[in-house]
Amino acid sequence: MKSSKTSVSPLKPVLLDQKFWKNFAANYWEKKPLALKNVKSGLLEMSAAEIFDLLVLYSDRCRKLNDPEGFKFYIDGFKADADDVLQVLPVKSDKSLLGYHARMEAEFSDYCLVCDELLKVNLKKQHLLTDFTDELYHHVGFPNRFSEMGLYLGNYRKTPFGVHVDSCGVFSFPVAGTKTFRLWTPEFAEKHPDLDRAFKYDKYKKDSLVLEARPGDMTYWPSNAWHIAESDGSFSATWSLGVWVDQPHKNMFSDSLKDLLDSKLAKDALKPTTSFKTLHNKSGEVTELPSAYRDSMAVLQNLSALQLQEAFLKSWMKHISLQGFKTIPKVDLKITPKLNIKLRNNRALILWQQSLTDKKVFYFSFGGVLVESKSRGLLKLVTALNAGKTCLVGQFLKGLTAKKDLALLQKLVDAGSCS
Template sequence: MALPAKLDQKFWTGFARNIWEKKPLSLKNVQSSLSEISADEIFKLLVLFADRCRKLNDSEGFKFYIDGFKADPDEVLQVLPEKSDKSLLGYHERMKALFPDYCLVCDELLQVNHSKQHLLTEFTDQLYQHVGFPNRFSEMGLYLGNYRKTPFGVHVDSCGVFSFPVVGKKEFRLWSPEYVKKNPSLDRAFSYEKHKKHSQLLEAGPGDITYWPSSAWHIAESDGSFSATWSLGVWVDKSHQEIFSDNLKNFLSEKVVATKSTGTTAYKYRHSKLGEVIELPKAYQDSIALLQKLTTAELQEAFLSSWMKHISSQGFKTVPTGTVKISPKSRLSLRNPKAPILWQQSATAKNKIHLSFGGILVNGVKNGGLHKLVLALNSGESAVVGSYLKSSAAAKKDLQALQLLADAGAFSRGEAIL
């Protein structure tokens, strides 16, 4: 497969057909807007998230390894990047004076990726269009340090991984699942000299991209030089049956509610003298009667709402939250024109709609103020809230719904009008 000059439609068609979930790939000097997620940009994101962790006194989202050993959460807060480090290399200079071998891992940069999130969305939109939308999610991770091997050894994830080095050279050694099945000692191994000849080595530097499927066992290797690499992991470990079952369970739990649920089930006869079970308790019979009354429209609406809520996060584990505080004087526009607020017509109520962004689901009235405002924003307009939501009890509910969408990150910062 020829290396592409850019990630165009021809590339993605070939990738989906020949590479995705089949074999690794290494691309050199790729022309992509993802190059804007540079070492400087990654450093800014790290400091933003580290500042948040310090403010909350909680290092959740970071892991730190010293000579291969995982540091305690309280210790992690003491070694996170700071603005005074000025760059990834500046942070490395501070760390290498303390630790001869260290690795910093962060898997929550999506939470603070406000300015460059649209670049990830453009990349994943092309990917999903060709390979399908992930039933679980994609997440952005980061590994940096001078560690010689991945601190937890040879391992396999349940996600396909795209890696993007921004500092230094990165090497990944991979084995097929068939080989590891025959050689189980490779699991979490750090010493694997005799197995190297059966592995595949991927090498990458800034401007390059590597990919391996979810089934590939792998470990990162280094000569002890500093490197920083961010990655996009696409989790593919949830089947359609699982997601359908989950959605059905949530829907039925709202429909089938016992009037007197006490943790026990009343019954008339458990079984006959010969052990035959022939009669369902009344609670079961009542629930079956409720199921029999369900309509196709109700099921269609329930699953369409679940699907809309799922795709409203653009396939990511998290999306950057918003800080916009809504008032009638706020002037709003979408933060990302290519990430509209999704909506659907209710199948069971003609005047009702459901709206979603960032995994949040709210309700509105068809052709009501909120609906008209969303349509204007989705068409690329900048709109004043009060021009659509007039003072009324309905407008108050719409404002509350709009604030939930704002908190989920739908809008750029509002400007109050005087």
């Protein structure tokens, strides 16, 4: 593969509309890289100042909890210990991304700060991400694992962990500075195993593809592309959206079935040893299953088609209620009958389904939390919220079941469904 720089430079902004996504799904998704100039996307509407405010907000929370979860910091390519990370996070007095960079550059000649899932601390900006992923999923399918959005910033000259391959397709959106990515095909990397985690690869540059992007641009590469980010040591900040594609449907299906069987099997199924009469006869032939296996088989054979369908439906609803993400922003809201509530995001509905086996309705919130109830009031409230209405809780949840219904609603709200 010849060394080159690939980009599309249209005279007008590239709209990520239905035509774009249809072409992307057919010709680029999990097939080949793409670089676009002057992209029109909500993700690119977030200013550097807004992103700095998010970083400080998240950093303050980490300092308060004395836990840098979600942050990683690299110095000259080496990952810092968790305790040290807390000491180098952005603070309000930095005033801006460049202000933070100036403070870090005074201490470190080569540094990289990574913040995974930064948008989970901001409810108002979350929709910018879901607007993008909703269109993507509609055209390429819903990820069986998840997507995650990270922010990479610093003056690091190369990705701290060298040339590597992920199990996710990656979209990158520079916020500040120029971002350069060097890519190799999986076939080339297989023939040259010394490329794995390499920092010195001059002899392989001629066989690479180079993507270059600046603020307002977008790049993409598939999950099998070996890659590394490069820099001349100038400051850059970049959003990176990884869509993980390493979980086949068969794993989803078997996990759902396992959850169902775990709920149906008798307590004997939890024993750490298995009783038996004989292991095998004198010739080595095994002729008999232990009773524990026979009992478990009976449970499996007695499952009805409706029970199986409902179990798989619950599993699917839980998965999609997270909107394809690993984490969802939480809310702190105490539910009372006098409170007016609405969906936090009108595109993130509270999912529900009438049980196929009894009179209950089961619900999944925006955060993957299951609630089951026979309350008609709760169902009416959920359908009204999903219709985009602002609802007075006490108008829906009343009577003898009000207290129980309030507790169930609180679980849905705690998971992030309403505000």
